[in-house]
Amino acid sequence: MTTAAFVALACAFIIGLGAIGACIGIGIMGGKYLEASARQPELMNVLQTKMFLLAGLIDAAFLIGVGIAMLFAFASPFGA
Template sequence: MENILGLVALACGLIVGLGAIGASIGIALMGGKFLESSARQPELINELQTKMFILAGLIDAAFLIGVAIALLFAFANPFVSTFLVNLPK
């Protein structure tokens, strides 16, 4: 039982940690490309800025979905009930 809870805690940490790393790298690359393109064509800053904020929201939404899944596994763990059902009686 403790082994399953420990592995679930490790998996939750990996989900949140790798999701945060991926989201931060994605937003950093997108911000760099936004600055590069706005310096190249300053007349398109308004259009590019709108698209950049929409994409930043989508990148953060993917990270927040990962956090929600990690919280689901941490507090409403479906693996524990499966483990308890399969215990020998």
């Protein structure tokens, strides 16, 4: 396999595994939010604010991975 093929494969892994991790993380967090708000409904607004903040941070980590994969794919720092 050529270097370009390995770069394409690495980009696919970076984006794919990052997406899987972000989806699982946000899914678990959403489930825990629903459990916590069912137990203590008076804390729902506070928990919702924290949940959306964490969802943004999880999504930002995934998008940083996408940006790095696009750097590898289009800028080709390895000379592929």
